[in-house]
Amino acid sequence: MPAPDILLLRPMQASVMEALEAAFALHRLDTATDPSARLAEIGPRIRGLAVNAHAPVDRALMERLPNLEIVSSFGVGYDTIDAREAGRRGVIVTNTPDVLSDEVADLALGLLLATVRQIPQADRHLREGRWPQGSFPLTATLRGRTVGILGLGRIGRAIARRLEGFGVAIAYHGRRRQEDVPYAYHPTLLALARAVHLLMVVAPGGPETSGIVDAAVLDALGPDGILINVARGSLVDEAALIAALQAGTIHGAGLDVFANEPHVPEALSALGHTVLLPHVGSGSVHTRAAMGQLVVENLVSWFSGKGPVTPVAETPWSGRT
Structure with a gap:
């Protein structure tokens, strides 16, 4: 045959x-x-x-x-x-x-830490010879913070398990409450954004989730808020995100995915409180x-x-x- x-x-x-x-x-x-x-x-x-x-x-x-x-x-x-x-x-x-769940979860935590503590920016501060002229500025922290997860599927749960070791409070939003997890559930994304300091986007892409992280969600996240996206660029209204970062509506963003890959808006690259990766969530040999x-x-x-x-x-x- x-x-x-x-x-x-x-x-x-x-x-x-x-x-x-x-x-x-x-x-x-x-x-x-x-x-x-x-x-x-x-x-x-x-x-x-x-x-x-x-x-x-x-x-x-x-x-x-x-x-x-x-x-x-x-x-x-x-x-x-x-x-x-x-x-x-x-x-x-x-x-x-x-x-790929564990690999993406590892990367998500690395991106979260890099964004909160501005690790790439601190690296550049040293490499560019600026340390002798002054210490790197103090950064945000995970202490006393709540992390919200949009999409508590396989990868979302793997991220949550890792976050437990950091001693942070965890909350989530998804299509339904999951009875077998101890995390706080919020019935809407807007309610989740209001309740957390860091929003981790791990939901599937597609028409149902296109642009769901919009200006209203970013405004609810607030001036100390940080957005991390390791899902699909389509979930985030990229223009609204750029405007929110430029206006100080949110504090920063860590992105592994973008709306029009591999093209990344120059406005995002120019912002100091962003960490940008070229879609490498599962990218290990x-x-x-x-x-x-x-x-x-x-x-x-x-x-x-x-x-x-x-x-x-x-x-x-x-x-x-």
């Missing part, structure tokens, strides 16, 4: 592409001279997609892949995939949860290898008749073949 045809939209890690080539008939759209013509040629044969977090999979693409069975996505977020449309068509969508392996495992498991390993909520696996 011939190997199933798999389409790769954009390049992925070499180890992932090698594993896919070994198990399937792999087609790469990123190397095609005319991607549209190539898609017209091979589209009817494609049964699986391997995609990274920034490769859009929408209705138009699915219509060109009439025999598509599964989309295996690299990353925990899958807001660039129309999972509801996939579910309507009977297409399974998988992501790579759990294997160890974790990216585990994520890539799960992309391959989902495809191998599916085409061996065992079903997907990590299907997303919109396309649950019922055991059908």
Whole structure:
């Protein structure tokens, strides 16, 4: 029996592409001279997609892949995939949860500390030879502060567990109260922002959460407030954030994600109380290898008749073949 045809939209890690080539008939759209013509040629044969977090999979693409069975996505977020449309068509969508939760949580705590204590700014103060002329200014603190978490999913819980060791109060907002955690629950994001000093954004991206951290939320966070975002840039109204930072409406921000990656507004880079990272939340050799392996495992498991390993909520696996 011939190997199933798999389409790769954009390049992925070499180890992932090698594993896919070994198990399937792999087609790469990123190397095609005319991607549209190539898609017209091979589209009817494609049964699986391997995609990274920034490769859009929408209705138009699915219509060109009439025999598509599964989309295996690299990353925990899958807001660039129309999972509801996939579910309507009977297409399974998988992501790579759990294997990156601890890595992202570690990075989130590092970004939080770097922003509160201005660690990059202090590093520059020393490197630029300014220490002999004066000590680095005193910074904000975690002492006596409450940290609010927007989105208490796998990563949010991993962050909360780490925060417990810092002796800070923890609160959260999500779609529902979670009875098995000891943290204070707030039924609205605005109420959470009013109650905390630092707001950690870890909720999923997508239309439902687009721009939910808006001017009103930032105003509620207040002049001592700090925003940390390790989720998706789409959750934060970037223009409102820039205005709030410039006006002193909030104290600072630590961002690993942006609205139009990899392009970052110059206004954000110019601000002194920001720490900006190039979307590196899961960016360790160890974790990216585990994520890539799960992309391959989902495809191998599916085409061996065992079903997907990590299907997303919109396309649950019922055991059908």
